[in-house]
Amino acid sequence: MNPSDSQLIDSVFAGSDETSAHLRALDWSATPLGPLEQWPQSLRTIARVIVASGYPMAICWGPDYVLLYNDAYRPIAGTRHPWALGRGAREVYPEAWDLIGPMYESVMARGKAVNVLSDVQVRLTRNNYLEEVYMAYSASPIPDDSGRVGGVLNSALETTVRVIEDRRRQLLSNLASRVAGARSEEEVWRVSSETLGENCLSLPFAFLYEYRPSEHQAYLAGASVETDEAFGPPVIDCSADNLWRFNPALAMDGVLVELGDLASGVLVPNWPEHPKEASVVPFRLGEHGEAVGFLVAGIHPGQAFGDAYRQFVRRVAEQITIGLASARAYEQERQRAEALAKLDKAKTAFFSNVSHEFRTPLTLMLGPLEEVQKEASDRLSPERQELLITVHRNGLRLLKLVNTLLDFSRIEAGRVQASYQPTDLAHFTREIASAFDSAMKNAGLRFTVECQPIAEPVYVDRDMWEKIVLNLLSNAYKFTFVGEVALTLKPVDGAVPRPGHLKAQESASPWFKNWRNFTAALCG
Numbered sequence: 001m002n003p004s005d006s007q008l009i010d011s012v013f014a015g016s017d018e019t020s021a022h023l024r025a026l027d028w029s030a031t032p033l034g035p036l037e038q039w040p041q042s043l044r045t046i047a048r049v050i051v052a053s054g055y056p057m058a059i060c061w062g063p064d065y066v067l068l069y070n071d072a073y074r075p076i077a078g079t080r081h082p083w084a085l086g087r088g089a090r091e092v093y094p095e096a097w098d099l100i101g102p103m104y105e106s107v108m109a110r111g112k113a114v115n116v117l118s119d120v121q122v123r124l125t126r127n128n129y130l131e132e133v134y135m136a137y138s139a140s141p142i143p144d145d146s147g148r149v150g151g152v153l154n155s156a157l158e159t160t161v162r163v164i165e166d167r168r169r170q171l172l173s174n175l176a177s178r179v180a181g182a183r184s185e186e187e188v189w190r191v192s193s194e195t196l197g198e199n200c201l202s203l204p205f206a207f208l209y210e211y212r213p214s215e216h217q218a219y220l221a222g223a224s225v226e227t228d229e230a231f232g233p234p235v236i237d238c239s240a241d242n243l244w245r246f247n248p249a250l251a252m253d254g255v256l257v258e259l260g261d262l263a264s265g266v267l268v269p270n271w272p273e274h275p276k277e278a279s280v281v282p283f284r285l286g287e288h289g290e291a292v293g294f295l296v297a298g299i300h301p302g303q304a305f306g307d308a309y310r311q312f313v314r315r316v317a318e319q320i321t322i323g324l325a326s327a328r329a330y331e332q333e334r335q336r337a338e339a340l341a342k343l344d345k346a347k348t349a350f351f352s353n354v355s356h357e358f359r360t361p362l363t364l365m366l367g368p369l370e371e372v373q374k375e376a377s378d379r380l381s382p383e384r385q386e387l388l389i390t391v392h393r394n395g396l397r398l399l400k401l402v403n404t405l406l407d408f409s410r411i412e413a414g415r416v417q418a419s420y421q422p423t424d425l426a427h428f429t430r431e432i433a434s435a436f437d438s439a440m441k442n443a444g445l446r447f448t449v450e451c452q453p454i455a456e457p458v459y460v461d462r463d464m465w466e467k468i469v470l471n472l473l474s475n476a477y478k479f480t481f482v483g484e485v486a487l488t489l490k491p492v493d494g495a496v497p498r499p500g501h502l503k504a505q506e507s508a509s510p511w512f513k514n515w516r517n518f519t520a521a522l523c524g
């Protein structure tokens with residue numbers, strides 16, 4: 001090579017990167033382009049431009065689309081670099097020629113650029129396997145020295161990582177939201193397998209197995225694809241060598257299983273090959289907890305199973321595990337609620353029975369006592385008569401308490417029978433409260449009753465309403481040692497509110513909840 005040729009090569013391929021070095025070292029006379037000094041000036045100029053660019057660019061020159069590219073384009077060429085330099089694009093990318101060939105031919109024939117700005121799937125064998133690649137690219141005409149189209153300038157931006165990450169992120173989001181709503185383990189298995197089945201580009205197939213430690217066996221609980229029992233056995237013995245290498249002590253990163261032709265019946269959307277590998281990871285409640293199942297996740301044949309893919313499969317397993325843990329907690333809480341409900345029912349029945357047992361002897365005692373009281377004035381001294389009156393008064397009080405307890409038991413059991421009557425509630429409440437006038441006065445307490453008129457009669461059970469008011473005033477009398485007891489009754493928005501419309505802060509009181517249940521039964 002004479003000095004002038006060397007200077008020309010150095011000026012066209014002036015970069016200091018590895019690809020520029022290969023371009024300078026290549027014997028271009030052995031390629032369809034011929035020696036560099038015979039190239040059209042337009043080709044040498046555009047070659048100088050792309051070599052200096054940091055954006056992935058390639059030139060496909062002439063009818064054979066002879067390829068030369070810059071260092072930023074090297075990852076697209078993959079293991080075909082530097083072999084691809086100086087060779088026809090059809091020879092370099094035969095697997096993608098159905099896509100790029102018509103585009104290049106259109107540019108050469110029409111002299112107009114073709115811009116593809118969206119994420120287009122391109123199949124490239126650039127790392128010794130047919131790879132799923134996504135790109136946004138353009139193809140522009142390059143004029144020769146005569147003004148005709150001499151070649152195609154290809155600018156490419158690979159978006160593979162972003163497209164695949166977005167797809168995986170969406171799957172994880174869908175999976176998390178769906179298993180969060182599951183209320184049983186069976187539902188978790190079902191919605192998980194359905195969600196994975198809708199995302200076969202990320203995981204071409206998935207088998208979910210439930211592990212039963214007492215049996216040392218794993219049972220197929222869900223599958224994202226239909227398959228035969230040879231590929232997805234319904235039961236697997238985990239205590240022996242098995243198809244998926246299930247082991248309760250399996251690490252969280254799992255194992256990679258080579259499939260051979262085992263998955264030949266599994267179709268991957270928009271892909272000509274079937275899965276060749278599967279990742280097997282455990283569902284484990286806690287990092288060192290016992291395995292509760294296993295995930296068999298098929299690996300897309302167009303993607304390398306590297307750290308990112310491994311982490312994705314593990315996160316899928318974690319989301320399903322969270323769903324299983326939540327479903328178990330929900331089931332435990334449901335069982336606890338059922339046990340409490342049974343206990344509450346038993347308590348209600350007990351109080352009801354006790355109330356009945358108390359009321360019968362009390363009634364039988366009070367009857368004869370009242371007969372004796374009628375004769376007491378003639379036969380007993382005033383002091384003895386007062387004792388009988390005290391016994392009778394407290395017997396009536398005890399009977400009233402027993403009846404009140406029985407009323408509450410009936411309400412909780414849903415057997416209360418209220419008798420509603422139209423009532424002037426303000427007047428009726430004042431009458432009831434008047435019974436406490438002397439007691440409050442003797443205790444040194446100020447007692448005020450403010451019952452505002454209500455426009456229309458209120459339908460209430462009068463006996464139950466009397467119990468409520470007496471209960472309120474009795475408690476106030478017992479626990480107020482100085483100051484004032486005030487009873488206020490007033491309409492809200494011109495009407496009597498139903499118990500369910502009362503303020504939240506009031507209903508937080510345990511006593512108020514009982515009162516609300518009671519009034520719910522008596523207010524019409």
